[in-house]
Amino acid sequence: MLENSNISSNIIKPKVISQFTYYIETYGCQMNVSDSELVSNELEKIGYTSSDKIELADLILLNTCSIRDKAEETVHNRLNSLHYLKKNNPKLLIGVIGCMAQNLKNELLDSKPYIDIILGPDSYRKISEIVYNRNNKINHIVDTKLSKYEVYDNMYPSRNSGVNAWVPIMRGCDKFCTFCIVPFTRGRERSRTIESIVKEINLAIEEGFVEITLLGQNVNSYKTPDGDFPVLLEKVANIRGVKRIRYTSPHPKDINVDVLKVMSKYDNICKNIHLPLQSGSTKILKMMNRTYTKENFLNLVKVIKEYLPDCSLSTDIIVGFPGENDFDFQETLDVVNKVEFNFSYMFKYSSRPGTKAAQYTNQINENIKQERLEELIELQNNIRLKVNKSKIGKIEKVLIEKNSKKSDQFWSGRTDGNILTIIKKNNEKVKDIVDVLITDAKGLSLFGENINNKGQIS
Ligand code: SF4
Structure with missing residues (x-):
C-alpha cells in the first residue's frame, strides 16, 4: 500500500487519456457537492469525461460523509453493491473520497480490498496523478494527510449547469462541538484569499450562474489579512451579474452586527440565514460546546430582526443528545415556537466514535429519541405551514x-x-x-x- 508522502516515490506523471469515463456519487453536505465539482474538473484535465451510467464508468468515486452513522452505512452498502461491477470489469477503478476516507480508511481497506483509491478532503489536488498511476498498476493508493493550508485556490470546479454556483470560501472547523466529527475529518480552519474567490465568482457569472452561495464549515469564521466575512460579503455583492447571494453555514457565535449591516445594505444578499440551534437547552448547549446559551440565541434572533425585519431563519436541531431530559427537550420546543424557523433539519443524535460526546455515559434510549424527533417534526411542520400561509396575498x-x-x-x-x-x-x-x-x-x-x-x- 502506498500512503501519504510515499506517493511521489514511484509515480508516473499523468498525461491526457481520452477514452475513460468517470462517475461521482456525492453524499452529505454542500461542501461535498462543491468538492465533487473540483474533482470532476481535475479528472477532465486528463481527458476523463463524465458518465451518467455508473455501470459504464471506468472510474467510480464515492464522495462520502461521516456526520451520522446512517450516512456511513449507506456508503458501506453502496460499496458492497459495486463489488460485482469490479468482478465483471477488473480494470474498473473504485475510489472513496471525503470524510469517510479520512475517518475510516483502515476499516475500508480491511473490509473492502477492491477499493483502489482512498483520498481525504485535503488531497484532491493530486487526484489526476493518483488515478493515472493506479491505472498503471501502482498499488492501492491512500492519501489522507490533512493540511493547514489547502484551500484549493486556483482550482476551478466543473459545475453542472444551473442557477446557483457553490463557492467554498473557507475549509475546516476549530469549534469542536462535542458531537461532531468534522474537525477531525476536515482539519483546521483556513480561508481562501478574497482575490481568488472574486475571480472564481466572475468566472461562474461568465458561465451563466446568477446565484452565488458562499460555503464553509463555519462560513462566517472567514478571516484573511485583507478582510473578514463582512468585507468579503460586500465585495461579492458588488460583483456585476450576481443576482443573489446566500451563505451557509454560519455559527451563531460569529454572526455580528457588521454582517447584518452588509446584508441590509445590498438587495442581492438574500435575507435568509441558516442559524444552527442544535438544542434549546442551555445545559445541553454547554455539553455540546456550542458556546452560547438559549438566551444568547434568542437575543441574536432579536438583533437579526432589528436589522433585517423580513429575514427568514432556518436551523439544525439534534434531539436525544446524551443527558437530554424532558425539560431540556421542552426548552428546544420553546425556542422553535418562539423563533418560528421557516425550515429545519432535524435529527436524532448519532454517536460518532472519536468525539467527546461519544464518551458521555448518559446516552438516550432510541425510542425516546424517536418520540422526541416525531414531536419536533410535527411542531416544525405546523410552524412552517403557518409561516408559509402568512405569505398568501403578499x-x-x-x-x-x-x-x-x-x-x-x-x-x-x-x-x-x-x-x-x-x-x-x-x-x-x-x-x-x-x-x-x-x-x-x-x-x-x-x-x-x-x-x-x-x-x-x-
Ligand atoms: S461548528 Fe460544530 S457542528 Fe459545525 S462543523 Fe464545527 S464542530 Fe461541527
Whole structure:
C-alpha cells in the first residue's frame, strides 16, 4: 500500500487519456457537492469525461460523509453493491473520497480490498496523478494527510449547469462541538484569499450562474489579512451579474452586527440565514460546546430582526443528545415556537466514535429519541405551514430555477427567503427574478403568479 508522502516515490506523471469515463456519487453536505465539482474538473484535465451510467464508468468515486452513522452505512452498502461491477470489469477503478476516507480508511481497506483509491478532503489536488498511476498498476493508493493550508485556490470546479454556483470560501472547523466529527475529518480552519474567490465568482457569472452561495464549515469564521466575512460579503455583492447571494453555514457565535449591516445594505444578499440551534437547552448547549446559551440565541434572533425585519431563519436541531431530559427537550420546543424557523433539519443524535460526546455515559434510549424527533417534526411542520400561509396575498421576488417536477406548465423557483415556489409559466425564463403574488401554501411550497405581464426581469 502506498500512503501519504510515499506517493511521489514511484509515480508516473499523468498525461491526457481520452477514452475513460468517470462517475461521482456525492453524499452529505454542500461542501461535498462543491468538492465533487473540483474533482470532476481535475479528472477532465486528463481527458476523463463524465458518465451518467455508473455501470459504464471506468472510474467510480464515492464522495462520502461521516456526520451520522446512517450516512456511513449507506456508503458501506453502496460499496458492497459495486463489488460485482469490479468482478465483471477488473480494470474498473473504485475510489472513496471525503470524510469517510479520512475517518475510516483502515476499516475500508480491511473490509473492502477492491477499493483502489482512498483520498481525504485535503488531497484532491493530486487526484489526476493518483488515478493515472493506479491505472498503471501502482498499488492501492491512500492519501489522507490533512493540511493547514489547502484551500484549493486556483482550482476551478466543473459545475453542472444551473442557477446557483457553490463557492467554498473557507475549509475546516476549530469549534469542536462535542458531537461532531468534522474537525477531525476536515482539519483546521483556513480561508481562501478574497482575490481568488472574486475571480472564481466572475468566472461562474461568465458561465451563466446568477446565484452565488458562499460555503464553509463555519462560513462566517472567514478571516484573511485583507478582510473578514463582512468585507468579503460586500465585495461579492458588488460583483456585476450576481443576482443573489446566500451563505451557509454560519455559527451563531460569529454572526455580528457588521454582517447584518452588509446584508441590509445590498438587495442581492438574500435575507435568509441558516442559524444552527442544535438544542434549546442551555445545559445541553454547554455539553455540546456550542458556546452560547438559549438566551444568547434568542437575543441574536432579536438583533437579526432589528436589522433585517423580513429575514427568514432556518436551523439544525439534534434531539436525544446524551443527558437530554424532558425539560431540556421542552426548552428546544420553546425556542422553535418562539423563533418560528421557516425550515429545519432535524435529527436524532448519532454517536460518532472519536468525539467527546461519544464518551458521555448518559446516552438516550432510541425510542425516546424517536418520540422526541416525531414531536419536533410535527411542531416544525405546523410552524412552517403557518409561516408559509402568512405569505398568501403578499408579493415575493422569485428566482426562476427550472421546470416544476409535477408539470412543465409551471416553473419552480425560490423566494429571497429560500422557500420553494411554483408559478404558472408566462413569458419568464430560467434565471429571471420575477414579482410573484402568493396565492396558496401547501406542504413545503408556495404557489403564485407572476404579476408582471411581460415577466418583470431583474
Ligand atoms: S461548528 Fe460544530 S457542528 Fe459545525 S462543523 Fe464545527 S464542530 Fe461541527
